[in-house]
Amino acid sequence: MRKTTPRQDLIRGVWLENPVLVQALGLCPALAVTNTVANSLAMGFATFFVLLGSSVLISSVRRWVPGEVRISTYILVIATFVSVADMTLAAVVPDIHKALGAFIALIVVNCMILGRQEAFASKNTVARSALDAIGTGTGFLLALVMMGAFREILGAGTFLGFPLFGPGFEPWVILILPPGGFLTLGVILLLLSAFERRRLRRQAANPSPAPMRRAA
Amino acid sequence: MTGGHVHGGSASPPPGERASSSRLLVTLGGAGAVAGALIVLVFAATSPAIEAHRAERLDNAIREVLREPDRYDTMYVTGARMSGDANPDAERVYLGRDISGRPTGFAIVSGAPGFADMVEVIFGYDPTTKTLLGMKVLESKETPGLGDRIEKDTLWVAQFVGVVSPLDPVKIGRGKGRPTEIDLITGATISSRTVVRIINQALERLGPALESRGGTPP
Numbered sequence: 001m002r003k004t005t006p007r008q009d010l011i012r013g014v015w016l017e018n019p020v021l022v023q024a025l026g027l028c029p030a031l032a033v034t035n036t037v038a039n040s041l042a043m044g045f046a047t048f049f050v051l052l053g054s055s056v057l058i059s060s061v062r063r064w065v066p067g068e069v070r071i072s073t074y075i076l077v078i079a080t081f082v083s084v085a086d087m088t089l090a091a092v093v094p095d096i097h098k099a100l101g102a103f104i105a106l107i108v109v110n111c112m113i114l115g116r117q118e119a120f121a122s123k124n125t126v127a128r129s130a131l132d133a134i135g136t137g138t139g140f141l142l143a144l145v146m147m148g149a150f151r152e153i154l155g156a157g158t159f160l161g162f163p164l165f166g167p168g169f170e171p172w173v174i175l176i177l178p179p180g181g182f183l184t185l186g187v188i189l190l191l192l193s194a195f196e197r198r199r200l201r202r203q204a205a206n207p208s209p210a211p212m213r214r215a216a
Numbered sequence: 217m218t219g220g221h222v223h224g225g226s227a228s229p230p231p232g233e234r235a236s237s238s239r240l241l242v243t244l245g246g247a248g249a250v251a252g253a254l255i256v257l258v259f260a261a262t263s264p265a266i267e268a269h270r271a272e273r274l275d276n277a278i279r280e281v282l283r284e285p286d287r288y289d290t291m292y293v294t295g296a297r298m299s300g301d302a303n304p305d306a307e308r309v310y311l312g313r314d315i316s317g318r319p320t321g322f323a324i325v326s327g328a329p330g331f332a333d334m335v336e337v338i339f340g341y342d343p344t345t346k347t348l349l350g351m352k353v354l355e356s357k358e359t360p361g362l363g364d365r366i367e368k369d370t371l372w373v374a375q376f377v378g379v380v381s382p383l384d385p386v387k388i389g390r391g392k393g394r395p396t397e398i399d400l401i402t403g404a405t406i407s408s409r410t411v412v413r414i415i416n417q418a419l420e421r422l423g424p425a426l427e428s429r430g431g432t433p434p
Contacts, residue, residue: 066235
């Protein structure tokens, strides 16, 4: 395993190894519930909470969990935090809870969360696992809000429910429908990829030690 | 830096050495017990607020499908009889009244399995004219973008205002203009047919009780 500093643990998940935009993990919620900024925020924060809670708990019990049952234990822990998040959202923000519907329960199978447990929290101290979870969770939140903003502004002409354009604006309804999720993700990945290529071309003479890792 | 071995924790047994079955059982059993206890605690803490939201949503929905009555009474139906006395085993319906206390119609909650999970709807019904006053989906997990049009498509929902019972579901363009027709939604046939079926079944079940009381002020 590559040695990393605590600072790297914190920041790499935000952008360079962003779970959605670079590692292409957790795409199901990223495509499904990003039709408004409010839904993106709620899903981002719920996932953030589940990821942070699971990482802290799993790294603190990592010495006592036998390898044979580690995945079952991780899923049990993740599912518990998801149930907690589910009930809390239902009690505090019932409208958003209703809008997210089944996708809250599906945080359990977000492979980004299980991935961080298996790849990081099960092998690192509680503090570093927490930093890793905060970074990755922030990256996930950021990616979802980017998609949510793009889709809500163009697809409904609003931002967080506030109308942005005059009555002359014809919303691109397709963007808030399911195909809009794929189109939006495609456009964002295309732009990021173009910027990355340009950056690499500029650095061609002097290769950087931190190339962007593409998982998909 | 701790070892990056695939078998998890830095102090887990070296490869080849297997943890005993009892240890596996204790680990999973313990984790399950802690998880269960935590969920029970959070459930106990959040359920009053969740119940309050549900009651508020029901109250709003009753007022909406009865077209803003002055007030409404909860009635209890057992078989063909209806009474205002609280009875936990009876089915509840809500009798709306106008400002002079005259009944304006009943709000009825009913459900059935849809395309995905249960669909629960509330609808307003006037037994004297056998017409519906309105319909609202309370609970559904139908496919976003297709099945959820049963609650989000305002034109479709508006069809339930003034339609005569028992309802006839018809495919778009096949209708003959009868007052009992409800156009189904293209791409959400099962979900929209479910809503019609829920209403017809509820009225079949409750019809006798509603007609016994609907016309006369109790």
